Amino acid sequence: MFEVEKKFILSESDIAHLVGDADFVSEKTFTDTYYDTPEFALTKNDIWLRKRGNDFELKLPMHLGDKNFSQQYQEIEGEEKIREIFAIATINDFESDINAFGYKPFCNCVTTRKKYKKEGFVIDLDSVVYDDKSTYNIVEIELLVEEKKQMADALEKIEKFAQKNGLKNMPIRGKVIEYLLRSKSEHYHALVEAGVVVE
Secondary structure, three states: OEEEEEEEOOOHHHHHHHHOOOEEEEEEEEEEEEEEOOOOOOHHHOOEEEEEOOEEEEEEEOOOOHHHOOEEEEEEEOHHHHHHHHOOOOOOOHHHHHHHOOOEEEEEEEEEEEEEEEOOEEEEEEEEEEOOOOEEEEEEEEEEEOOHHHHHHHHHHHHHHHHHOOOOOOOOOOHHHHHHHHHOHHHHHHHHHOOOOOO
């Protein structure tokens, strides 16, 4: 499966309009810890290794082009698959083994996510709290597709759905990029130089 998503920043009235007639699915709170090397080897290549709760996930980029202002990723779940991709042998527990290769935490955040469904789309309303207690609110509209060739069509559907609901199509920073901008300028500017972040 391939996840196609687009992020938006919405006012309270925008949110009320968007989810007013949507089906509420769930609300949950989870903690994410993101990992990279001191040289930002992963994130400079738009690769995101995170631990959500007790489970590790790897997000590999599958962009359709800079003009789309969207982020499409293939999601790899589970330590065994991630070990294969990184060629990391099992010596200790997964976290100890990746630490030995220089992968250390650089961002921790707690997200409360309200999930809705509307017209076949998944809408995630995220309220994020960082370690310094600052907050960030963001909305993601998502579609899952079976094949890579369906991704461009799915993005177009998301954009039409957003436009119909009065949302503005503009580049939005994800929660980790927002954290780096606020708190870790060296890391943020390295991603700008690498072309991962477009200002």
